[in-house]
Amino acid sequence: MWQFFHKLGSPKWFYGIAGRWMPWLLWSGLALALAGIVWGLAFAPKDYLQGNSYRIIFIHVPSAFLAQSVYIMMASAAVVTLVWRMKLADVFVKSVAPVGAVLTFLALFTGAVWGKPTWGTWWIWDARLTSMLILLFLYFGVMALGSAISDEKSSARAVAVLVLVGVVNIPIIKYSVEWWNTLHQPATFKLTEKPSMPIEMWLPLVLVVLGLYLLFGWLAFVRMQTEILYRERKTHWVKTLIQSEGVV
Amino acid sequence: MNSEARPIIRPLPHSTPLLPAMWAVLKRDLKVNFRQLQDTLNPLLFFVMVVSLFPLGVSPEVAFLEMAGAGILWVAALLSTLLSLDHLYRHDFDDGTLEQLALQPQPLYWLVLAKTLAHWLVTGLPLVLLAPMLGVMVHLDGNSAAILCLTLLVGTPVLSFIGSIGAALTLGLRSGGVLLSLLIIPLYIPVLIFGTGTVTAAAEGAPVGGYLALMGAFLVLAMTLAPFASAAALRISLSNN
Numbered sequence: 001m002w003q004f005f006h007k008l009g010s011p012k013w014f015y016g017i018a019g020r021w022m023p024w025l026l027w028s029g030l031a032l033a034l035a036g037i038v039w040g041l042a043f044a045p046k047d048y049l050q051g052n053s054y055r056i057i058f059i060h061v062p063s064a065f066l067a068q069s070v071y072i073m074m075a076s077a078a079v080v081t082l083v084w085r086m087k088l089a090d091v092f093v094k095s096v097a098p099v100g101a102v103l104t105f106l107a108l109f110t111g112a113v114w115g116k117p118t119w120g121t122w123w124i125w126d127a128r129l130t131s132m133l134i135l136l137f138l139y140f141g142v143m144a145l146g147s148a149i150s151d152e153k154s155s156a157r158a159v160a161v162l163v164l165v166g167v168v169n170i171p172i173i174k175y176s177v178e179w180w181n182t183l184h185q186p187a188t189f190k191l192t193e194k195p196s197m198p199i200e201m202w203l204p205l206v207l208v209v210l211g212l213y214l215l216f217g218w219l220a221f222v223r224m225q226t227e228i229l230y231r232e233r234k235t236h237w238v239k240t241l242i243q244s245e246g247v248v
Numbered sequence: 249m250n251s252e253a254r255p256i257i258r259p260l261p262h263s264t265p266l267l268p269a270m271w272a273v274l275k276r277d278l279k280v281n282f283r284q285l286q287d288t289l290n291p292l293l294f295f296v297m298v299v300s301l302f303p304l305g306v307s308p309e310v311a312f313l314e315m316a317g318a319g320i321l322w323v324a325a326l327l328s329t330l331l332s333l334d335h336l337y338r339h340d341f342d343d344g345t346l347e348q349l350a351l352q353p354q355p356l357y358w359l360v361l362a363k364t365l366a367h368w369l370v371t372g373l374p375l376v377l378l379a380p381m382l383g384v385m386v387h388l389d390g391n392s393a394a395i396l397c398l399t400l401l402v403g404t405p406v407l408s409f410i411g412s413i414g415a416a417l418t419l420g421l422r423s424g425g426v427l428l429s430l431l432i433i434p435l436y437i438p439v440l441i442f443g444t445g446t447v448t449a450a451a452e453g454a455p456v457g458g459y460l461a462l463m464g465a466f467l468v469l470a471m472t473l474a475p476f477a478s479a480a481a482l483r484i485s486l487s488n489n
Contacts, residue, residue, distance in 0.1 A: 082480075130437070137434035144430050148421050154488035158417050161481050162431060165413055172438070 009086050011228045012237050018221040025218035033211025040204035056114040062209045064107035064132070066216055068173060070100035071135065074142070075167045078160035088224075090156035091231070093163060094146050095223035099216065101139035108132055128184035131173040138166040152231070254280055257345055262353045269354040270362035277366035280339075288370050291332035295375055298324040299382050310387045317386030318396050318447035325375050325400060326407060326436055330429050332371040333411040336363065337482070341419050350486055356479040364412045364475065365405075372404030395450040399443045402463045409470035409478075410435050416481035420488060439466055 007013045040058035047054040074096060080089035111129065112122045123129065145162055149155035232238045255276055260269050281288045302320045303313060313320075340346040349359055379400050383393035414432035418424040446459035 130441075134434045134437055137430075141431040141434060144427055145417060148418070148423060148427050149488065151488050154484050157484045158481060161413070161477055161484070162417060165435065165477050169434070 015228050022221050025214050029211045029214030032207050036204040036207030044201050053117045056110050058208050060110040062212045063103045066212050067103040067107050074163050078163040081156050081160040091224050091227045095227050096220050097142045104136040126184050257348050266358050270358050273359050273362040274366045281370040291328040295324050295328040313386040317388045319444045322443045329407040333415045336367050336415045337419050357475045360475045360479045364408050368405045368408040376400045392451050396447050399446045403439050403443045406439050406466045406470045409474040412478040416478045419485035
């Protein structure tokens, strides 16, 4: 166990492992997400009240789900940065912050597109929407601070402190729909409870969520590999790697 | 800047208990602020000017101002706190005082707490004292104005404490000011929502006890937790120097 943990501290070791995992993550993620999306968009039954417009949940729910979960992953990595000073944890935080921002934006955007026909408005200052907007701002803040500090070590620790401070927003997003009786409905699905929707709608949704997690893993690995190559550009192993691959 | 205006912090003996150490930091920061009175007053003037922008820029009608007044004052208070935060650590960082502070035998947590309290006393508190006058100018009735001052009294220290984290994180960076705002505004939003929510509830005749209790909870949380993050961030910024 500890040996694994120590190995994880080595960017070179991680670079190799990530390379071996990436094709699996990519293809299984693509297969699951595509199957779920095609099933959800084309074959799942129509909602008796909302008609076809409800189908956007097959994009909206997974991206909103992942947007929050990415922040929690970042916060866990931030703890690792502060406690064990592990370089890879910081590589992870810096690499996935823009991905998290895009996912949050996607959730807000698809929500707006769905809100127009259903609530009759693109945007409303409801608790869930506002707290997701704050999440987007937090992602922007993390990205801005990360790029403002040039020293690698201080940048890693400063970003970690900021990410941890921002964590207070996550429970607010999660429970906003339960604490305040708002326009946004409560959580659409929970993995631990019996689904409140028919199984033909629930299954494709789960497929997309799982697929998106795998695809996120793939994207995180791609971005982390790039970041590692850049940070370790002066080391011997990166130089030999680049020479052997014929890329300058 | 002449050095006379900025008394240095002498190393405190190990035996100095926490409270006298905090008192020494607080007193020194207040002294610095009173010796550079103009710098201290600027955020307040900014506060007054921003409030006066809204009636001129949006609408001077009484109906609008009655409705939006509390929000305008809160947003202006938030912005002027943001502006003043740059002063919290910047000069002490530049002249090395901050390093001395970090080297004191007493935990940095308590000294940061004292520094932030001093910051609130010179920026937040005067803002609360000015609020009733500005409340009259935006046509708030007596009850709303009183509730507004109460929320500002509880809320502005929260702003100072959360802001101290951002000030510590962006210390010594080139684009510090704008970056500070980007980092801190998302964290200020909940305080703003509950601050103005209290006044709205009071105007509608609803009980405000719950709102005020929540703001009090924010204050307790910010006061106890923010100095941890702030002290950690200060050490990072100092090691970066």
